[in-house]
Amino acid sequence: MKKLILAILMVCSSALAMAQTDDFYFDRSNFWSLGIETRMSTAITDFIDDEYGSIDLEAQIGYHIDDDWSIHIPLTLSNNIFYETRTFVEQIYLGISAEYRALERSDYSMFIVPKIQSTLGNRWGAMSYDLGFKFEWRQNPYVTCGVRYIDTYKSAIKSKPCIYFSFGFRFGFK
Secondary structure, three states, X not given: OHHHHHHHHHHHHHHHHOOOOOOOOOOOOOEEEEEEEEEEEEEHHHHOOOOEEEEEEEEEEEEEOOOOEEEEEEEEEEEEEEOOOOEEEEEEEEEEEEEEEEEEXXXXXXXXXXXXXXXXOOOOOEEEEEEEEEEEEOOOOEXXXXXXXXXXXXXXXXXXXXXXXXXXXEEEEO
């Protein structure tokens, strides 16, 4: 499992070694943004025993501090699926995330996105810790791949490392 996480991080971060260019520039500082994204995740152990997955819908508001840094407040509706018991648990997560533009090209940018979220009042409480790599095209759509660790408050449900993929849009305004 450690080797898989390390391999994913190495593949995603290899683009950081490439030189950045200033061919395309516009002012991305001091503005607000609204975003919406959909995410699918599965526990890393599911490659061995199919036990957990989730489908999420997330809305977020963010503030872009300068060209490279921004902070966001994500609100996530998550449908957690436990295959073994055939049960579904809906969760609402609220958290904080940051974005750092690590690579910029004329037609896309790559961001490093750490995120921390906690559930809002449900019988199955959890915290999630994410580290994602987001690829955003100039015309607004983006995809994110990353790793997530779900730390549950209850001992009846095990904490799980997960991998996820997401797709979303973001709209900015001054």
